[in-house]
Amino acid sequence: MLIPCPVCGPRDSREFTCKGHAVTLARPQADAPPEAWDAYLHLRDNPAGPTRELWHHNAGCTAWLVVERNTVTHAVTGARLAGEVAAR
Amino acid sequence: MAELIAKSPAHGLVPVETAGARLTEAPLAPIWSIAPLRGKTEAVSDALEQGHGLPFPAPGTLHAFQGVRIAWSGLDQAFLMGASPAPELSRDAALSDQSDGWAHMILEGSAARAVLARLVPIDLAPAACPPGSARRTLLGHMHTLILHPGGDRFELLVFRSMAETAVHEVARAMTAVAARAAIGD
Structure with a gap:
Protein backbone atom coordinates (compact mmCIF):
# COMPACT_ATOMS: atom_id res chain seq x y z
CA MET A 1 0.00 0.00 0.00
CA LEU A 2 1.37 3.40 -1.00
CA ILE A 3 0.37 6.54 0.88
CA PRO A 4 0.82 9.82 -1.03
CA CYS A 5 2.59 11.91 1.60
CA PRO A 6 2.18 15.59 0.61
CA VAL A 7 5.77 16.25 1.78
CA CYS A 8 7.69 13.12 0.66
CA GLY A 9 5.60 11.80 -2.23
CA PRO A 10 4.21 8.24 -2.45
CA ARG A 11 5.72 6.08 0.30
CA ASP A 12 5.30 2.49 1.43
CA SER A 13 2.86 1.97 4.29
CA ARG A 14 5.62 0.46 6.48
CA GLU A 15 6.89 4.03 7.01
CA PHE A 16 3.57 5.02 8.62
CA THR A 17 1.63 4.32 11.80
CA CYS A 18 -2.16 4.50 11.83
CA LYS A 19 -3.75 6.28 14.81
CA GLY A 20 -7.39 5.73 13.91
CA HIS A 21 -10.32 7.74 12.67
CA ALA A 22 -9.71 11.44 12.08
CA VAL A 23 -12.55 12.23 14.48
CA THR A 24 -9.81 13.04 17.02
CA LEU A 25 -9.08 16.26 15.09
CA ALA A 26 -12.44 17.63 16.31
CA ARG A 27 -11.91 17.78 20.07
CA PRO A 28 -15.00 18.89 22.04
CA GLN A 29 -14.88 22.07 24.10
CA ALA A 30 -13.89 21.56 27.74
CA ASP A 31 -17.46 22.33 28.88
CA ALA A 32 -19.13 20.10 26.27
CA PRO A 33 -21.75 17.67 27.63
CA PRO A 34 -20.57 14.20 28.75
CA GLU A 35 -22.30 12.67 25.72
CA ALA A 36 -20.01 14.64 23.39
CA TRP A 37 -16.91 13.49 25.28
CA ASP A 38 -18.17 9.91 25.37
CA ALA A 39 -18.63 9.96 21.59
CA TYR A 40 -15.22 11.60 21.06
CA LEU A 41 -13.39 9.08 23.23
CA HIS A 42 -15.25 5.81 22.64
CA LEU A 43 -17.75 5.77 19.77
CA ARG A 44 -16.41 4.94 16.32
CA ASP A 45 -18.06 4.02 13.06
CA ASN A 46 -16.91 0.86 11.34
CA PRO A 47 -17.40 1.94 7.74
CA ALA A 48 -17.38 -0.40 4.75
CA GLY A 49 -16.24 2.16 2.20
CA PRO A 50 -14.53 5.58 2.33
CA THR A 51 -12.99 6.61 5.65
CA ARG A 52 -10.72 9.36 6.96
CA GLU A 53 -7.91 8.39 9.30
CA LEU A 54 -4.92 9.98 11.00
CA TRP A 55 -1.59 8.47 9.98
CA HIS A 56 1.84 9.43 11.27
CA HIS A 57 4.73 9.39 8.79
CA ASN A 58 7.04 8.34 11.58
CA ALA A 59 9.83 6.90 9.42
CA GLY A 60 9.72 9.82 6.99
CA CYS A 61 9.04 13.52 7.42
CA THR A 62 7.24 12.92 10.79
CA ALA A 63 4.11 14.76 9.61
CA TRP A 64 0.62 13.80 10.79
CA LEU A 65 -1.62 13.16 7.80
CA VAL A 66 -5.34 12.83 7.21
CA VAL A 67 -5.51 9.87 4.83
CA GLU A 68 -8.65 9.08 2.88
CA ARG A 69 -8.99 5.44 1.97
CA ASN A 70 -11.61 2.85 1.14
CA THR A 71 -11.83 -0.06 3.55
CA VAL A 72 -13.50 -2.26 0.92
CA THR A 73 -11.18 -1.74 -2.06
CA HIS A 74 -8.06 -0.66 -0.06
CA ALA A 75 -7.71 2.27 -2.49
CA VAL A 76 -5.98 5.29 -0.95
CA THR A 77 -7.62 8.35 -2.47
CA GLY A 78 -5.78 11.21 -0.80
CA ALA A 79 -3.62 12.51 2.02
CA ARG A 80 -3.28 15.99 3.46
CA LEU A 81 -1.28 17.49 6.31
CA ALA A 82 -3.34 17.20 9.49
CA GLY A 83 -2.12 20.63 10.56
CA GLU A 84 -3.67 22.17 7.47
CA VAL A 85 -6.92 20.23 7.85
CA ALA A 86 -7.24 21.23 11.52
CA ALA A 87 -6.51 24.91 10.77
CA ARG A 88 -9.51 25.19 8.44
CA MET B 1 43.45 13.19 35.29
CA ALA B 2 41.78 10.42 33.38
CA GLU B 3 42.48 10.45 29.68
CA LEU B 4 39.15 10.05 27.91
CA ILE B 5 39.29 8.17 24.64
CA ALA B 6 37.27 9.72 21.83
CA LYS B 7 35.45 7.01 19.88
CA SER B 8 33.39 7.54 16.77
CA PRO B 9 30.02 5.70 16.63
CA ALA B 10 31.22 3.13 14.09
CA HIS B 11 34.73 2.78 15.56
CA GLY B 12 36.05 -0.70 14.86
CA LEU B 13 33.05 -1.66 12.71
CA VAL B 14 34.16 -0.17 9.38
CA PRO B 15 35.61 -0.18 6.75
CA VAL B 16 33.72 -3.03 5.10
CA GLU B 17 34.59 -3.75 1.50
CA THR B 18 33.03 -6.07 -1.08
CA ALA B 19 33.17 -6.19 -4.87
CA GLY B 20 31.62 -2.90 -6.02
CA ALA B 21 30.83 -1.42 -2.61
CA ARG B 22 32.70 0.15 0.27
CA LEU B 23 31.28 1.18 3.65
CA THR B 24 33.21 3.72 5.71
CA GLU B 25 32.47 6.26 8.42
CA ALA B 26 32.31 9.99 7.73
CA PRO B 27 34.72 12.18 9.73
CA LEU B 28 33.11 13.52 12.92
CA ALA B 29 31.53 16.90 12.21
CA PRO B 30 28.98 19.16 13.90
CA ILE B 31 25.32 18.39 13.15
CA TRP B 32 22.82 21.05 14.19
CA SER B 33 19.06 20.71 13.91
CA ILE B 34 17.43 23.93 12.68
CA ALA B 35 13.67 24.08 13.16
CA PRO B 36 12.14 27.43 12.11
CA LEU B 37 9.47 28.78 14.46
CA ARG B 38 5.95 28.94 13.03
CA GLY B 39 5.86 31.20 9.98
CA LYS B 40 9.57 32.01 10.17
CA THR B 41 10.94 29.71 7.47
CA GLU B 42 11.67 32.60 5.10
CA ALA B 43 13.44 34.65 7.76
CA VAL B 44 15.52 31.61 8.71
CA SER B 45 16.38 31.00 5.07
CA ASP B 46 17.58 34.62 4.77
CA ALA B 47 19.71 34.25 7.92
CA LEU B 48 21.19 31.01 6.56
CA GLU B 49 22.08 32.76 3.28
CA GLN B 50 23.74 35.57 5.25
CA GLY B 51 25.61 33.35 7.65
CA HIS B 52 26.44 30.27 5.61
CA GLY B 53 25.58 30.99 1.95
CA LEU B 54 22.95 28.25 2.10
CA PRO B 55 19.15 28.35 1.79
CA PHE B 56 16.70 26.58 4.06
CA PRO B 57 16.29 23.39 2.01
CA ALA B 58 13.08 22.40 0.29
CA PRO B 59 11.79 18.92 1.25
CA GLY B 60 14.13 16.20 0.00
CA THR B 61 17.08 18.43 -0.88
CA LEU B 62 20.73 18.80 0.16
CA HIS B 63 22.87 21.90 -0.43
CA ALA B 64 26.60 22.48 0.03
CA PHE B 65 28.71 25.63 0.16
CA GLN B 66 32.37 25.92 1.13
CA GLY B 67 32.50 22.69 3.09
CA VAL B 68 29.26 23.33 5.00
CA ARG B 69 26.10 21.46 4.09
CA ILE B 70 22.43 21.72 4.89
CA ALA B 71 20.06 18.79 4.46
CA TRP B 72 16.29 18.67 4.76
CA SER B 73 15.65 16.29 7.65
CA GLY B 74 11.90 16.31 8.20
CA LEU B 75 8.84 18.52 8.26
CA ASP B 76 10.00 22.10 8.98
CA ASP B 97 23.33 20.28 18.68
CA GLN B 98 22.83 16.67 17.60
CA SER B 99 26.43 15.93 16.65
CA ASP B 100 26.73 13.10 19.18
CA GLY B 101 23.34 11.62 18.32
CA TRP B 102 24.08 10.25 14.89
CA ALA B 103 26.22 7.57 13.30
CA HIS B 104 27.23 8.79 9.85
CA MET B 105 28.33 6.15 7.35
CA ILE B 106 29.26 6.42 3.69
CA LEU B 107 28.35 3.71 1.20
CA GLU B 108 29.89 4.12 -2.23
CA GLY B 109 30.68 2.14 -5.33
CA SER B 110 28.96 0.78 -8.42
CA ALA B 111 26.90 -1.67 -6.32
CA ALA B 112 25.76 0.91 -3.73
CA ARG B 113 22.25 1.27 -5.19
CA ALA B 114 21.81 -2.51 -5.44
CA VAL B 115 22.85 -2.85 -1.78
CA LEU B 116 20.42 -0.19 -0.58
CA ALA B 117 17.63 -1.65 -2.73
CA ARG B 118 17.68 -4.61 -0.32
CA LEU B 119 17.15 -2.43 2.73
CA VAL B 120 15.38 0.78 1.76
CA PRO B 121 11.70 1.01 0.67
CA LEU B 139 17.13 1.24 6.58
CA GLY B 140 15.86 -2.21 7.45
CA HIS B 141 13.83 -1.43 10.57
CA MET B 142 15.83 1.68 11.47
CA HIS B 143 14.87 5.26 10.83
CA THR B 144 17.49 6.86 8.63
CA LEU B 145 18.46 10.02 6.81
CA ILE B 146 20.06 9.25 3.44
CA LEU B 147 22.11 11.95 1.73
CA HIS B 148 23.01 11.59 -1.94
CA PRO B 149 25.54 14.24 -2.99
CA GLY B 150 26.00 12.57 -6.38
CA GLY B 151 27.66 9.75 -8.26
CA ASP B 152 27.58 6.38 -6.49
CA ARG B 153 27.87 7.88 -3.01
CA PHE B 154 25.17 7.54 -0.37
CA GLU B 155 25.57 8.78 3.18
CA LEU B 156 23.57 6.90 5.79
CA LEU B 157 22.74 8.57 9.09
CA VAL B 158 21.15 6.47 11.83
CA PHE B 159 20.71 7.06 15.54
CA ARG B 160 24.07 6.54 17.21
CA SER B 161 22.85 3.67 19.37
CA MET B 162 22.03 1.72 16.19
CA ALA B 163 25.45 2.02 14.54
CA GLU B 164 26.36 -1.64 15.04
CA THR B 165 23.01 -2.89 13.72
CA ALA B 166 23.24 -0.57 10.73
CA VAL B 167 26.74 -1.74 9.82
CA HIS B 168 25.62 -5.36 10.27
CA GLU B 169 22.59 -4.92 8.00
CA VAL B 170 24.47 -3.02 5.28
CA ALA B 171 27.46 -5.40 5.37
CA ARG B 172 25.14 -8.40 5.03
CA ALA B 173 23.44 -6.80 2.01
CA MET B 174 26.85 -5.96 0.52
CA THR B 175 27.94 -9.59 0.87
CA ALA B 176 24.72 -10.84 -0.72
CA VAL B 177 24.94 -8.47 -3.67
CA ALA B 178 28.59 -9.42 -4.27
CA ALA B 179 27.75 -13.14 -4.05
CA ARG B 180 24.90 -12.73 -6.50
CA ALA B 181 27.21 -10.87 -8.94
CA ALA B 182 29.91 -13.55 -8.58
CA ILE B 183 27.62 -16.33 -9.81
CA GLY B 184 26.55 -14.23 -12.79
CA ASP B 185 23.19 -13.00 -11.46
Whole structure:
Protein backbone atom coordinates (compact mmCIF):
# COMPACT_ATOMS: atom_id res chain seq x y z
CA MET A 1 0.00 0.00 0.00
CA LEU A 2 1.37 3.40 -1.00
CA ILE A 3 0.37 6.54 0.88
CA PRO A 4 0.82 9.82 -1.03
CA CYS A 5 2.59 11.91 1.60
CA PRO A 6 2.18 15.59 0.61
CA VAL A 7 5.77 16.25 1.78
CA CYS A 8 7.69 13.12 0.66
CA GLY A 9 5.60 11.80 -2.23
CA PRO A 10 4.21 8.24 -2.45
CA ARG A 11 5.72 6.08 0.30
CA ASP A 12 5.30 2.49 1.43
CA SER A 13 2.86 1.97 4.29
CA ARG A 14 5.62 0.46 6.48
CA GLU A 15 6.89 4.03 7.01
CA PHE A 16 3.57 5.02 8.62
CA THR A 17 1.63 4.32 11.80
CA CYS A 18 -2.16 4.50 11.83
CA LYS A 19 -3.75 6.28 14.81
CA GLY A 20 -7.39 5.73 13.91
CA HIS A 21 -10.32 7.74 12.67
CA ALA A 22 -9.71 11.44 12.08
CA VAL A 23 -12.55 12.23 14.48
CA THR A 24 -9.81 13.04 17.02
CA LEU A 25 -9.08 16.26 15.09
CA ALA A 26 -12.44 17.63 16.31
CA ARG A 27 -11.91 17.78 20.07
CA PRO A 28 -15.00 18.89 22.04
CA GLN A 29 -14.88 22.07 24.10
CA ALA A 30 -13.89 21.56 27.74
CA ASP A 31 -17.46 22.33 28.88
CA ALA A 32 -19.13 20.10 26.27
CA PRO A 33 -21.75 17.67 27.63
CA PRO A 34 -20.57 14.20 28.75
CA GLU A 35 -22.30 12.67 25.72
CA ALA A 36 -20.01 14.64 23.39
CA TRP A 37 -16.91 13.49 25.28
CA ASP A 38 -18.17 9.91 25.37
CA ALA A 39 -18.63 9.96 21.59
CA TYR A 40 -15.22 11.60 21.06
CA LEU A 41 -13.39 9.08 23.23
CA HIS A 42 -15.25 5.81 22.64
CA LEU A 43 -17.75 5.77 19.77
CA ARG A 44 -16.41 4.94 16.32
CA ASP A 45 -18.06 4.02 13.06
CA ASN A 46 -16.91 0.86 11.34
CA PRO A 47 -17.40 1.94 7.74
CA ALA A 48 -17.38 -0.40 4.75
CA GLY A 49 -16.24 2.16 2.20
CA PRO A 50 -14.53 5.58 2.33
CA THR A 51 -12.99 6.61 5.65
CA ARG A 52 -10.72 9.36 6.96
CA GLU A 53 -7.91 8.39 9.30
CA LEU A 54 -4.92 9.98 11.00
CA TRP A 55 -1.59 8.47 9.98
CA HIS A 56 1.84 9.43 11.27
CA HIS A 57 4.73 9.39 8.79
CA ASN A 58 7.04 8.34 11.58
CA ALA A 59 9.83 6.90 9.42
CA GLY A 60 9.72 9.82 6.99
CA CYS A 61 9.04 13.52 7.42
CA THR A 62 7.24 12.92 10.79
CA ALA A 63 4.11 14.76 9.61
CA TRP A 64 0.62 13.80 10.79
CA LEU A 65 -1.62 13.16 7.80
CA VAL A 66 -5.34 12.83 7.21
CA VAL A 67 -5.51 9.87 4.83
CA GLU A 68 -8.65 9.08 2.88
CA ARG A 69 -8.99 5.44 1.97
CA ASN A 70 -11.61 2.85 1.14
CA THR A 71 -11.83 -0.06 3.55
CA VAL A 72 -13.50 -2.26 0.92
CA THR A 73 -11.18 -1.74 -2.06
CA HIS A 74 -8.06 -0.66 -0.06
CA ALA A 75 -7.71 2.27 -2.49
CA VAL A 76 -5.98 5.29 -0.95
CA THR A 77 -7.62 8.35 -2.47
CA GLY A 78 -5.78 11.21 -0.80
CA ALA A 79 -3.62 12.51 2.02
CA ARG A 80 -3.28 15.99 3.46
CA LEU A 81 -1.28 17.49 6.31
CA ALA A 82 -3.34 17.20 9.49
CA GLY A 83 -2.12 20.63 10.56
CA GLU A 84 -3.67 22.17 7.47
CA VAL A 85 -6.92 20.23 7.85
CA ALA A 86 -7.24 21.23 11.52
CA ALA A 87 -6.51 24.91 10.77
CA ARG A 88 -9.51 25.19 8.44
CA MET B 1 43.45 13.19 35.29
CA ALA B 2 41.78 10.42 33.38
CA GLU B 3 42.48 10.45 29.68
CA LEU B 4 39.15 10.05 27.91
CA ILE B 5 39.29 8.17 24.64
CA ALA B 6 37.27 9.72 21.83
CA LYS B 7 35.45 7.01 19.88
CA SER B 8 33.39 7.54 16.77
CA PRO B 9 30.02 5.70 16.63
CA ALA B 10 31.22 3.13 14.09
CA HIS B 11 34.73 2.78 15.56
CA GLY B 12 36.05 -0.70 14.86
CA LEU B 13 33.05 -1.66 12.71
CA VAL B 14 34.16 -0.17 9.38
CA PRO B 15 35.61 -0.18 6.75
CA VAL B 16 33.72 -3.03 5.10
CA GLU B 17 34.59 -3.75 1.50
CA THR B 18 33.03 -6.07 -1.08
CA ALA B 19 33.17 -6.19 -4.87
CA GLY B 20 31.62 -2.90 -6.02
CA ALA B 21 30.83 -1.42 -2.61
CA ARG B 22 32.70 0.15 0.27
CA LEU B 23 31.28 1.18 3.65
CA THR B 24 33.21 3.72 5.71
CA GLU B 25 32.47 6.26 8.42
CA ALA B 26 32.31 9.99 7.73
CA PRO B 27 34.72 12.18 9.73
CA LEU B 28 33.11 13.52 12.92
CA ALA B 29 31.53 16.90 12.21
CA PRO B 30 28.98 19.16 13.90
CA ILE B 31 25.32 18.39 13.15
CA TRP B 32 22.82 21.05 14.19
CA SER B 33 19.06 20.71 13.91
CA ILE B 34 17.43 23.93 12.68
CA ALA B 35 13.67 24.08 13.16
CA PRO B 36 12.14 27.43 12.11
CA LEU B 37 9.47 28.78 14.46
CA ARG B 38 5.95 28.94 13.03
CA GLY B 39 5.86 31.20 9.98
CA LYS B 40 9.57 32.01 10.17
CA THR B 41 10.94 29.71 7.47
CA GLU B 42 11.67 32.60 5.10
CA ALA B 43 13.44 34.65 7.76
CA VAL B 44 15.52 31.61 8.71
CA SER B 45 16.38 31.00 5.07
CA ASP B 46 17.58 34.62 4.77
CA ALA B 47 19.71 34.25 7.92
CA LEU B 48 21.19 31.01 6.56
CA GLU B 49 22.08 32.76 3.28
CA GLN B 50 23.74 35.57 5.25
CA GLY B 51 25.61 33.35 7.65
CA HIS B 52 26.44 30.27 5.61
CA GLY B 53 25.58 30.99 1.95
CA LEU B 54 22.95 28.25 2.10
CA PRO B 55 19.15 28.35 1.79
CA PHE B 56 16.70 26.58 4.06
CA PRO B 57 16.29 23.39 2.01
CA ALA B 58 13.08 22.40 0.29
CA PRO B 59 11.79 18.92 1.25
CA GLY B 60 14.13 16.20 0.00
CA THR B 61 17.08 18.43 -0.88
CA LEU B 62 20.73 18.80 0.16
CA HIS B 63 22.87 21.90 -0.43
CA ALA B 64 26.60 22.48 0.03
CA PHE B 65 28.71 25.63 0.16
CA GLN B 66 32.37 25.92 1.13
CA GLY B 67 32.50 22.69 3.09
CA VAL B 68 29.26 23.33 5.00
CA ARG B 69 26.10 21.46 4.09
CA ILE B 70 22.43 21.72 4.89
CA ALA B 71 20.06 18.79 4.46
CA TRP B 72 16.29 18.67 4.76
CA SER B 73 15.65 16.29 7.65
CA GLY B 74 11.90 16.31 8.20
CA LEU B 75 8.84 18.52 8.26
CA ASP B 76 10.00 22.10 8.98
CA GLN B 77 13.45 20.88 10.03
CA ALA B 78 16.94 20.81 8.51
CA PHE B 79 20.39 19.65 9.59
CA LEU B 80 23.30 22.07 9.28
CA MET B 81 26.41 19.92 8.95
CA GLY B 82 30.04 20.93 9.27
CA ALA B 83 29.59 24.21 11.15
CA SER B 84 27.93 25.74 14.19
CA PRO B 85 24.93 27.88 13.27
CA ALA B 86 25.38 31.63 12.89
CA PRO B 87 24.10 33.38 16.07
CA GLU B 88 21.34 35.25 14.17
CA LEU B 89 19.64 31.91 13.48
CA SER B 90 18.60 31.52 17.12
CA ARG B 91 16.18 34.45 16.73
CA ASP B 92 13.69 32.64 14.49
CA ALA B 93 14.56 28.95 14.84
CA ALA B 94 14.95 26.30 17.51
CA LEU B 95 18.55 25.04 17.37
CA SER B 96 19.91 21.87 18.89
CA ASP B 97 23.33 20.28 18.68
CA GLN B 98 22.83 16.67 17.60
CA SER B 99 26.43 15.93 16.65
CA ASP B 100 26.73 13.10 19.18
CA GLY B 101 23.34 11.62 18.32
CA TRP B 102 24.08 10.25 14.89
CA ALA B 103 26.22 7.57 13.30
CA HIS B 104 27.23 8.79 9.85
CA MET B 105 28.33 6.15 7.35
CA ILE B 106 29.26 6.42 3.69
CA LEU B 107 28.35 3.71 1.20
CA GLU B 108 29.89 4.12 -2.23
CA GLY B 109 30.68 2.14 -5.33
CA SER B 110 28.96 0.78 -8.42
CA ALA B 111 26.90 -1.67 -6.32
CA ALA B 112 25.76 0.91 -3.73
CA ARG B 113 22.25 1.27 -5.19
CA ALA B 114 21.81 -2.51 -5.44
CA VAL B 115 22.85 -2.85 -1.78
CA LEU B 116 20.42 -0.19 -0.58
CA ALA B 117 17.63 -1.65 -2.73
CA ARG B 118 17.68 -4.61 -0.32
CA LEU B 119 17.15 -2.43 2.73
CA VAL B 120 15.38 0.78 1.76
CA PRO B 121 11.70 1.01 0.67
CA ILE B 122 12.19 4.01 -1.65
CA ASP B 123 13.54 4.40 -5.19
CA LEU B 124 17.16 5.59 -5.19
CA ALA B 125 17.61 5.45 -8.99
CA PRO B 126 19.00 8.71 -10.43
CA ALA B 127 15.64 9.70 -11.92
CA ALA B 128 13.90 9.48 -8.51
CA CYS B 129 16.85 10.51 -6.34
CA PRO B 130 19.04 13.00 -8.25
CA PRO B 131 22.35 14.41 -6.93
CA GLY B 132 21.61 16.79 -4.04
CA SER B 133 18.88 14.65 -2.47
CA ALA B 134 18.11 14.03 1.20
CA ARG B 135 15.59 11.33 2.15
CA ARG B 136 14.04 10.35 5.47
CA THR B 137 13.09 6.69 5.26
CA LEU B 138 13.91 3.25 6.67
CA LEU B 139 17.13 1.24 6.58
CA GLY B 140 15.86 -2.21 7.45
CA HIS B 141 13.83 -1.43 10.57
CA MET B 142 15.83 1.68 11.47
CA HIS B 143 14.87 5.26 10.83
CA THR B 144 17.49 6.86 8.63
CA LEU B 145 18.46 10.02 6.81
CA ILE B 146 20.06 9.25 3.44
CA LEU B 147 22.11 11.95 1.73
CA HIS B 148 23.01 11.59 -1.94
CA PRO B 149 25.54 14.24 -2.99
CA GLY B 150 26.00 12.57 -6.38
CA GLY B 151 27.66 9.75 -8.26
CA ASP B 152 27.58 6.38 -6.49
CA ARG B 153 27.87 7.88 -3.01
CA PHE B 154 25.17 7.54 -0.37
CA GLU B 155 25.57 8.78 3.18
CA LEU B 156 23.57 6.90 5.79
CA LEU B 157 22.74 8.57 9.09
CA VAL B 158 21.15 6.47 11.83
CA PHE B 159 20.71 7.06 15.54
CA ARG B 160 24.07 6.54 17.21
CA SER B 161 22.85 3.67 19.37
CA MET B 162 22.03 1.72 16.19
CA ALA B 163 25.45 2.02 14.54
CA GLU B 164 26.36 -1.64 15.04
CA THR B 165 23.01 -2.89 13.72
CA ALA B 166 23.24 -0.57 10.73
CA VAL B 167 26.74 -1.74 9.82
CA HIS B 168 25.62 -5.36 10.27
CA GLU B 169 22.59 -4.92 8.00
CA VAL B 170 24.47 -3.02 5.28
CA ALA B 171 27.46 -5.40 5.37
CA ARG B 172 25.14 -8.40 5.03
CA ALA B 173 23.44 -6.80 2.01
CA MET B 174 26.85 -5.96 0.52
CA THR B 175 27.94 -9.59 0.87
CA ALA B 176 24.72 -10.84 -0.72
CA VAL B 177 24.94 -8.47 -3.67
CA ALA B 178 28.59 -9.42 -4.27
CA ALA B 179 27.75 -13.14 -4.05
CA ARG B 180 24.90 -12.73 -6.50
CA ALA B 181 27.21 -10.87 -8.94
CA ALA B 182 29.91 -13.55 -8.58
CA ILE B 183 27.62 -16.33 -9.81
CA GLY B 184 26.55 -14.23 -12.79
CA ASP B 185 23.19 -13.00 -11.46
